[in-house]
Amino acid sequence: MQNYLGIDWGGTYIKSGLVTENNKILKKLVYSSLELQKKEVFIDTLYNLTKEFKNIKAVGIGAPGIIDVKKGFIYYLPNIEGWKNYPLKEKLEKKTKIPVYIDNDANVFALAESRVGAAKDVDFAIFLTLGTGLGGAVLVNKKILKNMTSAAELGHIPISLEEKKCNCGGSGCIETFIGAKYLILRYKELTKKDVKEVKEIFISAQKKEKEALFVWEEFGSILGKFLAGMVNIFNPQKIVLGGGVAGALKIFKPYLWQALKKQVMWPNLGGLKIVKAKLKNAGIIGAAILAKESIKEVGV
Ligand SMILES: [Zn+2]
Incomplete structure (x- = not known):
């Protein structure tokens, strides 16, 4: 039986997995992203993995940045140094x-959730990863x-004319209002408390x-207001929220719905559901599915 190598390339860790045709992870190995930052080390490590795991039919990679998905060409990775035009x-x-096969991490996450996770029962969906940044x-x-490129950079839709600088090089993006970094800043501004993680704001809210x-x-x-715009454009059946900040969904969901309903143009939302992502290793599984589906498409 042949398997796939799925690589979930994050800013902190690179998780690799040997994944079956039925999307089961047989083996998993995790590296620090820093350890594999040099291109030669990255390539050698993946090469060794294909040897160690054996019978690999194709490799899929979810990378944190802007990719030409047709050529598998990396334009740049905002949080990883040294990877430009490669x-x-x-x-x-x-x-x-x-x-x-390479795609950006948010697309790979969405692929996993749409095939075997929270959105497997629908044809139209929006995915957001709520973390330090905002992937879509x-x-x-x-x-x-x-x-040609990974598209759907939903976090970098400008929602304000304010010159609020964003990591992408632009300004006023939605990410600069609701990315984890900004949530923490906002909370610090209000309380003068020295919080480091969004989880602390979640715990305080529970109290x-x-x-x-x-x-x-x-x-x-x-x-909610932002998602209303997405609903007006794409009319999804589901919105799937992943990433660390989605853990607080139960606290912010009522406000999200309120703002969304107020703004959305459709008379009824057609049964739209907003749910949390389901999979534990969506990055690895999604990368393997990317490899599996791409290889079928090109008919190798
Ligand atoms: Zn931006």
């Missing part, structure tokens, strides 16, 4: 002699929306602290 697919295929993906007729509740109310309202 033909990763070409280099890896040359070394491993195995087909390699769109499912249209069971396909992840993309052309009914006024400022923490306010931060989540504001977060839910902005996200």
Whole structure:
């Protein structure tokens, strides 16, 4: 039986998995992203993995940045130094002699959730990963929306004319209002407390602290209004929220719904559901599915 190598490439960890045709992870190995930051080390490590795991039919990679998905070419990775304008697919295929497919991490997450996770029962969905940044993906007729580049950079839709600088190089993006970093800043501004993680604001809100509740109310309202725009464009059956911040969904969901309903143009939402992501290893599974589906498409 042949398997797939799925690589979930994050800013902190690189998780790799040997995944079966039925999307089961047989083996998993985790590296620190720093350890594999050098291109030669990255390529050698993946090459060794294909040897160690054996019978790999194709390799899939979810990378944290802007990718030409057709060429498997990395334009840049905002949080990983040294990876600019690099033909990763070409280099890896040359070394491993195995087909390699690359997409951005949010698309890979969405692919996993749409095939075997929270959105497997629908054809149209919106995916958001709520973490330090804000990743996005769109499912249209069971396909992840993309052309040459990974597309659906929903976190970088400008929602304000304020010159609020964003990591992407632009300003006023939705990410600069509801990314984890900004949630923490907002909370610090209100309380003068030295918090490090969003989880702390979640815990304070559970204890009914006024400022923490306010931060989540504001977060839910902005996200709801933003998602109303997405609903108006894509008319999804489901919105799937992943990433660490989605853990607080139960606190911000009422505000999200309120803002969304107020703004959305459809008379009824057609049974729209907003749910949390389901899979534990969506990055690895999604990367393996990317490899599996891509290789079938090109008919190798
Ligand atoms: Zn941006």
